[in-house]
Amino acid sequence: MANTAKDKWVYDFGAGKTDGSAEMRNLLGGKGANLAEMASLDLPVPPGFTITTEVCTHYYGHEHSYPESLKTQVETSLKRLEKEVGATFGDAKNPLLVSVRSGARVSMPGMMDTVLNLGLNDDTVKGLEEQSGDTRFAWDSYRRFIQMYGDVVLGVDHHKFETIIDAHKAIKNISEDVDVTAEGWKSIVASYKELVENEIGRAFPMDPHEQLWGAISAVFESWDLLRARRYRRINDIPDDWGTAVNVQTMVFGNMGEDCATGVCFTRDPSNGEKFFYGEFLINAQGEDVVAGIRTPQQLTIRLREKEGNTLPSMEEAMPKAFKELCDVREKLEAHYREMQDIEFTVQKGTLYMLQTRSGKRTAAAALKIAIDMVEEGLISKDEAVMRVDPGVLDQLLHPMIDPKAAKTSIGKGLPASPGAAYGRICFNADDTERWAEEGKSVILVRIETSPEDIHGMHAAKAILTTRGGMTSHAAVVARGMGRACVAGAADLFVDYAEKTLKAGNEILKEGDYITVDGSSGHVYKGRVDMVEPDLSGDFDTLMEWADKVRRLGVRTNAETVTDIKAALEFGASGIGLARTEHMFFDAERIQNVREMIFAANEDERRKALDKLLPAQRADFSKMFALMQGMPVTVRLLDPPLHEFLPHGSGDIAAFAKAAGLSPDVVEIRLTLLKEANPMLGHRGCRLGISYPEIYEMQARAIFEGALAAGGNIYPEIMVPLVMIDKELEKLKAVIDDTAEKVFEEQGKRVDYMVGTMIELPRAAVTADEIAAHAEFFSFGTNDLTQTTMGLSRDDSGMFLPKYVEDGVLPQDPFVSLDQSGVGALMEIAAEKGRKARKGIKLGICGEHGGDPASIDFCERLQLDYVSCSPYRVPIARLAAAQAALRYKRKNKVVSLQSA
């Protein structure tokens, strides 16, 4: 690590003296660190200095005041700057002008404030006029400064400045800024100054030092703006990181036709091709490129030809500067070993580098660049694995909205299951299925979904709900099926009776088209164009490298043939959670399930179970046949029985008739089974304790199914919702007894394990006692999150989003594991479990099994595997590899330190 003095608040950069380096990103921010790094690489960086992020922390920790020695240090650096550039701050002849920019550890584009041309006032503008020999340029620069400073530092609404320009143009009967003359800008400057004085009650500051401190404070203040806080929340950036402030000598791309400014990527960010990619504008300042007022020109001839641009490329217009820029490109890639996003300015033919940073890229580009760089010898395979954000793999696996397509958003919910789809609105599962059979594309729109909607969800192209969170029924099932889903779109209103979907004043009817983007959470009106996914060879290559380094097994949560096949294609090496109850909802079986529930006694119940046995056995047999040689964790019946019961008088009557019961009896029984808090009710292994014959039937179906499938079958039978060791002890006996019976009947055996989910806090803190009867634990982090935090996933939509937005919770705990709460209990359970049973197998099968941050935590706990929905398997494989590499590195550091 670089040496940092305790009271050093300011770091210089530039040819003369560079204190910082790229490694000091935490202290100098991304921009500052990279400017220092470029300066030490002898790249042409306009000199300047960086005020550290620690000053920001101090600022917010001390009632918006600065460390004592800051002022002196800034003055010293300013003097150095004046000396190096040969210009003086506030000098009327040869003024030093600077930019003041924010720069946090990670880029927060557009979130925070910048002031350019600082140092200009009524005197120095004349010096600029003289130095540049261009009166119009000088006064244009001055008005830009007043406008920016007025907006950012003094809080004058920027529309008011624009109104003044508009008024001027109207009077002069001109339409473009380029048509404003030098005199025009002068008169606008006068109006600007008047505006500011009227708005803030005092004159625009003429003292460059006052200007500088105003700008510095404004940058620090902008760290706390609502938009910045929101951005950080969304991107998981801690509030206490703070921003640095970079003060840098101005260079001008707008001083004439031998000047230019541009942004470029060292490779194509869209597809990753090794190809210099960028745009520039002659005689323009940086903001003009971003603002999009003028059509930018291409960097290279090749790009110009490809885009059919008639304006000359930089390669043609400024060959010398272009050559220099190409050299810089090579130097930077060789140095950073990463695709760079570069900003540059050419001032009177001289190239200046203003910024370099890792370039953002599409998922496909990320893959290609990482793999190419390994081939180029720039990075290792491990580094390539670390380079690709697992989250973006989703882009490669699902259709996505065409970024170029026009679209009208009518609402936004949670991005519950990735992918996008359009189709006709349908409000119930039966019609959805029927329409789909007729060949229509259908979007199933429900307030919430329930297990009875499964067939409709399967038939739909996508699912939209207006209630529920990331682990609501709709979200979980949709992810499992690989269907796109937006959940909990609270600003949309479903009216089942009128069959309408209301979005503000917009009323959509059943049959109308909508487009649902499960990756962003957006809901659009009508049909929006899609881009189909394309899994390239790069994907396989990277996955292969990832698999070589990962330690965690990656299994899937699946029970249908379709899902299992998908998961195997995506590289799952086992099933971590097969939910037997999903098999109960089939139309032919549900009647038997309900008769089982309505049985008056054990005998009747056994009769109903006997009817269910063949179907369950067949399901298991199919599942095992697909999973030869791999472990399959089967969870015994988990949900409360009332979930299987008929709703509505029609259904009730139909069921009563078929079962030979009176509808009244059925109604009474339904009332008795109703629960105040079904999540905490008569479910999980409590059903097995109350009715051991249910688990006995399921165990029999598993063993008979396994024997029927033949070959290498490894069933792991999982007892859900265990709260105390005795439950598992009793139910393990039921399973073991059944196994022995089946093995004896058939004269052959299979190896199997019996284990439990750890999904209640009590199970976690008494894991040692439970481990006496469990050969494996699987962390059911959905329910463990609900109980640990006392948070119903179905109801949390009412307040959880605000919790995350206000920073009360760092993230939605159903999306990314709450490591300090739920994770603490997992740690206790893992430790106690291992202590009581050496080598106990530990896995996770909650939704978190597919979340990279949670997978990292699982690696730290040294779990044996994670299990996730089929479409998240590749993400989990990559995240597991990255976690293994991080853990290895950390351990290496630890062992070095302790050596």
Added chain:
Amino acid sequence: MANTAKDKWVYDFGAGKTDGSAEMRNLLGGKGANLAEMASLDLPVPPGFTITTEVCTHYYGHEHSYPESLKTQVETSLKRLEKEVGATFGDAKNPLLVSVRSGARVSMPGMMDTVLNLGLNDDTVKGLEEQSGDTRFAWDSYRRFIQMYGDVVLGVDHHKFETIIDAHKAIKNISEDVDVTAEGWKSIVASYKELVENEIGRAFPMDPHEQLWGAISAVFESWDLLRARRYRRINDIPDDWGTAVNVQTMVFGNMGEDCATGVCFTRDPSNGEKFFYGEFLINAQGEDVVAGIRTPQQLTIRLREKEGNTLPSMEEAMPKAFKELCDVREKLEAHYREMQDIEFTVQKGTLYMLQTRSGKRTAAAALKIAIDMVEEGLISKDEAVMRVDPGVLDQLLHPMIDPKAAKTSIGKGLPASPGAAYGRICFNADDTERWAEEGKSVILVRIETSPEDIHGMHAAKAILTTRGGMTSHAAVVARGMGRACVAGAADLFVDYAEKTLKAGNEILKEGDYITVDGSSGHVYKGRVDMVEPDLSGDFDTLMEWADKVRRLGVRTNAETVTDIKAALEFGASGIGLARTEHMFFDAERIQNVREMIFAANEDERRKALDKLLPAQRADFSKMFALMQGMPVTVRLLDPPLHEFLPHGSGDIAAFAKAAGLSPDVVEIRLTLLKEANPMLGHRGCRLGISYPEIYEMQARAIFEGALAAGGNIYPEIMVPLVMIDKELEKLKAVIDDTAEKVFEEQGKRVDYMVGTMIELPRAAVTADEIAAHAEFFSFGTNDLTQTTMGLSRDDSGMFLPKYVEDGVLPQDPFVSLDQSGVGALMEIAAEKGRKARKGIKLGICGEHGGDPASIDFCERLQLDYVSCSPYRVPIARLAAAQAALRYKRKNKVVSLQSA
């Protein structure tokens, strides 16, 4: 501790050699230990030996087989016995006869088996005939032996033996056993032997050794009988304690008119008076006293006169033996320093002691005896405090069913709130209130109660529900009010439409009388006589002694003036939980509460809150005025808002009209507020985060109320359901800001604290972070139990009773704290809380705060206080004192050991 050899399975007692002592209760069982102790006191104990409880453990651990050396040891002891008594086992002239009795650590009356007169057979019966000189006696003894042995050891239904006697009596035309002649018994013995042979397929065993081992095995087997297992479950006796077996020389109280048998108490077990109390029968065996066939005679003249008994007392009939018995009484009380329950036999004028043990007594007697014994110098005040079971204090505080009254039980539920009452059945709260105003005694009968029933519960004499557990709404509120309550009487069926209460074939109508016993859970038909409570001076004395030794503070959960006054009378030293929402249900306020909930925005909400403020302030002011100088913990709004909303179309319409809303809007809003799992929903401090203005109003009401009450007011403001530190940080700021505003407005201040409930597992494991913002923690063990165990208290009635009965859970965790699960989290929280904030105040305010076992746990955690409903305050005071003494003693032992 006494020295116990590893392989010593048999312990002798008797004048010749006594190995055991009273301290060895765990090894020898209660009976065996006391026989040994009496023997070493030189009391006339028939000699014998005890087979230890470890043999029982071995027996069940080794497939019902015995330790190798047991046989030899039993034979050795038998030889010793023969020598001491001068009789020989199986000797036809002078046979040794023994009794074989069970004896566990604690008495399990009637649960396990006994065999008397063992050693008799066709030969030895003649020896007995000769020795006693009484043929009829000898053959009566023999038939008793065959009958008992046949039943207990050989499994022959005892009714069949009785049928033989009945047949004999019918033939001989006699009606009483005493009229059966010697010859009669002989012929009955012959029939008995024939019966046994027919039933078991072999002859009744004649070998006394075979008889002995048969009886020993039968006693061990009886440990595992269903009735014994159930008894242990109910009385919290672990299965692995096992029973000992006592083999003792027979003495006969039925050998003639100079023989007798009796049971007595060293003091009156009904009122505790120091007065020798007991009954005896001349010429009878022990079982005859218990069987109640003959009217027993009184022990003393005084007792005979009091009872108006015409038969002579023992004092008169057997003055010598009586004198000896009085000596024994004094010796035993001086030795055991405790009221004893004694069994004795007089054989031909000689007194034998068969048993002594602590005598069961009423609550009043327990108090009086403990206090008298202190005055007599027998025990210390601390011992007196330890002597009284806190649970029985309930008997002293509530009316109880007259034990002598005739009654017909129609059902049984949970004993949810102690006390008994009779009244007319009423099915709704409004009518209950009206009837009560008309002077009727009313029992409110509901399927479940809700906050809207509060006024009816208050007006009722008792509450009966057919659903819900020990912490259901009905149970909690009833305990708080001191109303008797039976909850979850599942075999009763309420039909609101028909206004009937069905119990099997019995149909009771509205207005019919029932009697509810909240101490036992029984519901009786009609009016059953009551006994009113009477708090004697003994109660105050014991409480005073308890208060001197207890370390834990005892507060109360109360918010109404009535409850607070009751709690103060019972000795509460603060309020540990004032539930502000109970104040919201008042008819005048509920409209404002509902308008607050229906407010469209913060402004409207503030307007509604402004209307609530004066009422809340007045409530707090009254509460604080009563609680001068004592801490008052006020919990801010906790339940989900939908609990306050109108139900049913009538109520909805009324509310809508009053609020100026359309009923449709109200209906829609109601639907939106509905939650799948309200327990885990939008409640507790989540409401404060969503609508800080609610907590702001409440804080203002507290501070203004405190200032208005004047004097020494110590509000402790408690934020409920905190899951993460940030919640508390934010809400503490709201409270502190409000405090400063109020203090400034009024120019005066009060000291206050801000703290939180620890009622979520996440709060427990992150207690260090939360403690940064909390000045106190109060363990909300109701909700902590629900979340830790994933157990909804409202729904657990469906399976929890079976869990407890089957031994899956050791007890109902809502009644007595689940120490290894919930307790483990409390321990983590206490430790982390104290680490982060030295001296943080810790309390408990869940229902467990009034449960002695849970209070003991709180003492072990060194909490500062417990808080419970007013009527449990005395119980908590005594339990806290006992816990302190236990903890002190344990610490002493530890420090002695480590010294």
